[in-house]
Amino acid sequence: MSLLKEKLAGKMPAQAEAIKGFTKEYGSKVVSEVTLQQVYGGMRGVKGLVCDTSEVPPDKGLIIRGYELGEIKDRLPEEIFWLLLTGDLPTETELENLQADLTARSEVPSYVWSVLDTMPEDSHPMAMFNTGILIMQRESVFARRYAEGMPKSEYWEATLEDSLNIIARIPAIAAYIYRKKFRDGKRVEGDVNLDWGANFAHMLGIEDSDGSFKKLMRLYMTLHSDHEGGNVSAFSARTINSALSDLYYSLSGGLNGLAGPLHGLANQECLKWVLETMDKFDGNPTKEQLEKYTWDTLNAGRVIPGYGHAVLRVTDPRFTAFHAFGAEHFPEDPVFKTVSDIFEVVPSVLKQIEKISNPWPNVDAASGSLLYHYGLKEFEYYTVLFSVSRALGIAAQAIMQRGYGLPITRPKSLPTHKLKEIVGAN
Numbered sequence: 001m002s003l004l005k006e007k008l009a010g011k012m013p014a015q016a017e018a019i020k021g022f023t024k025e026y027g028s029k030v031v032s033e034v035t036l037q038q039v040y041g042g043m044r045g046v047k048g049l050v051c052d053t054s055e056v057p058p059d060k061g062l063i064i065r066g067y068e069l070g071e072i073k074d075r076l077p078e079e080i081f082w083l084l085l086t087g088d089l090p091t092e093t094e095l096e097n098l099q100a101d102l103t104a105r106s107e108v109p110s111y112v113w114s115v116l117d118t119m120p121e122d123s124h125p126m127a128m129f130n131t132g133i134l135i136m137q138r139e140s141v142f143a144r145r146y147a148e149g150m151p152k153s154e155y156w157e158a159t160l161e162d163s164l165n166i167i168a169r170i171p172a173i174a175a176y177i178y179r180k181k182f183r184d185g186k187r188v189e190g191d192v193n194l195d196w197g198a199n200f201a202h203m204l205g206i207e208d209s210d211g212s213f214k215k216l217m218r219l220y221m222t223l224h225s226d227h228e229g230g231n232v233s234a235f236s237a238r239t240i241n242s243a244l245s246d247l248y249y250s251l252s253g254g255l256n257g258l259a260g261p262l263h264g265l266a267n268q269e270c271l272k273w274v275l276e277t278m279d280k281f282d283g284n285p286t287k288e289q290l291e292k293y294t295w296d297t298l299n300a301g302r303v304i305p306g307y308g309h310a311v312l313r314v315t316d317p318r319f320t321a322f323h324a325f326g327a328e329h330f331p332e333d334p335v336f337k338t339v340s341d342i343f344e345v346v347p348s349v350l351k352q353i354e355k356i357s358n359p360w361p362n363v364d365a366a367s368g369s370l371l372y373h374y375g376l377k378e379f380e381y382y383t384v385l386f387s388v389s390r391a392l393g394i395a396a397q398a399i400m401q402r403g404y405g406l407p408i409t410r411p412k413s414l415p416t417h418k419l420k421e422i423v424g425a426n
C-alpha cells in the first residue's frame with residue numbers, strides 16, 4: 001500500500017465519523033441566509049458547501065490547510081497534493097514514495113494518442129485535453145469497483161486510485177497536445193529522474209538551459225492547484241462526482257468550465273489583451289496610453305481580463321507570486337514590463353466603476369507574460385497548464401467528499417413567480 005493511501009486510511013474513517021457527529025449535533029444551526037440578489041447573482045457569498053482542502057478569505061487569498069501561499073509557494077506540486085489531502089506536508093520518504101507511485105502509473109494508453117490525432121486541426125487545446133481525460137474513462141477503478149458492488153466506505157479509495165492514475169498521466173497528454181498543435185508533433189519522452197512539474201516542463205520541449213522554466217512550471221502547478229470548492233471548475237466537478245460519476249467524467253466536466261473566459265481562459269484572454277496594447281502603441285505603452293486603452297476596452301463592453309474576482313477583495317497572492325518570479329528572473333522583459341505597468345494603471349480605473357466589486361488582479365494577470373518570455377507564446381494553450389494543476393485540487397476534493405460520504409448535490413430552484421410570492425412582490 002502506498003504511504004499516501006496508508007496515511008489516508010488512518011484518517012478517513014475517523015473524519016467521516018466526526019463529520020457525521022458534527023452534522024447530527026449542529027445540523028439545524030443556520031450558516032448562511034440567501035437574498036433574492038444572491039439567487040439571481042450566481043449564489044455569490046452563499047455559504048453552502050464544505051471544502052477542507054483550501055479556503056479563500058476575501059482579504060487574504062488562498063490558504064491551503066492553514067498555510068498562506070507565501071509559506072508554501074516553493075513546494076513541489078506533488079507536495080501540495082499530499083498537503084491538500086492529508087493536511088500535512090509530506091516527509092522526504094513520503095514524498096519519494098508518492099513520486100515513485102506517480103512514475104509507475106505514468107504510461108498513457110496508446111489509444112489516447114490515436115484519439116487526439118483524429119481530432120480536427122482547429123480543435124481548441126482545452127477541447128483536446130478534456131477529450132484526452134474523458135476517453136480514459138474506461139480505465140476507471142471507481143466505475144469498475146462500483147459495478148462490482150464496492151461498499152460506500154471504500155469510495156474514497158477507488159477515487160484515490162483514479163486520481164493518482166489521472167495525475168500521473170495528464171502532463172504527458174497536455175505536453176503532446178502542445179507538441180502536436182504548435183511544434184513538430186513529436187512526443188518528448190518523460191524523464192523518470194525529474195519531479196512531476198519539472199518533467200511536465202521537460203515534455204513540453206521548451207528550451208531551458210538554466211532550469212528556470214522548470215522552476216516556473218513547478219510554481220505554476222502549485223499556484224493553480226486549488227481555490228476552495230465554489231469556483232466554477234471545482235463546483236462543476238463536485239456536482240458531477242456527487243452523482244458517483246467517476247473522476248474521469250467529473251474532472252473533464254469541471255475543466256470544461258475552466259475553459260470559459262470568465263474563469264481559466266482569462267489567462268489566454270489576458271495575454272492577448274496585453275499584446276494588443278503593445279501592438280497598438282508600438283512597444284511598451286505609456287501609463288496614459290494604457291489608461292486610455294483600458295477605458296476604450298470597457299466602453300466597448302468588454303471585461304479587462306485578469307482583473308476582478310468573485311471572492312477576493314485584494315490583489316490575488318498568486319498574482320504577487322508570479323509577479324515576483326518575473327521581477328527576479330527578467331524584470332526588463334517588455335511584455336512583463338507592460339504587465340507591471342498595467343498593474344499600476346488598471347486598478348485605479350476599475351475603482352471608478354461602482355459596480356465592480358474588486359479592481360485588483362487575479363491569478364491570470366501575470367502568468368501569461370512569464371510563459372511568453374520562455375517562448376511558450378501560443379496563448380490558446382495556457383488554460384491547459386491551468387487545468388493540469390487544477391486537477392490536483394479537484395481530485396483531492398473528490399477524495400475528501402467521497403471519504404466524508406457526502407450525498408448527491410441537489411440545491412432547490414424556484415420559478416420567478418414563486419420567488420415573487422416569497423418576497424411579496426407583485
Ligand code: NMX
Pocket residue numbers: 044261262263264265266298302303304305306307308309310311355356357358362363364
Ligand atoms: N472588467 C470589466 N468589468 C468587470 C470586471 C473586469 N475585470 N470585473 C467585474 N466586472 C463587471 C462585471 O462584468 C459585472 O458587470 P455586469 O453587472 O454589467 O454584468 C460587474 O462588474 C459586477 O461584477 P463583480 O461583482 O465585480 O464580479 P463577479 O463576481 O460577477 O465576476 C469575474 C468575477 C472574475 C468573473 C469578473 O471580475 C471578470 O469578468 N473578470 C475578468 C475575467 C477574469 O479575469 N476572470 C478570471 C478569474 C480568475 N480565474 O482564473 O478564474
Ligand code: MLT
Pocket residue numbers: 226227230231232263310311362363
Ligand atoms: C480559481 O482559481 O478558481 C479562480 O480564482 C476563480 C475562483 O476562485 O472563483
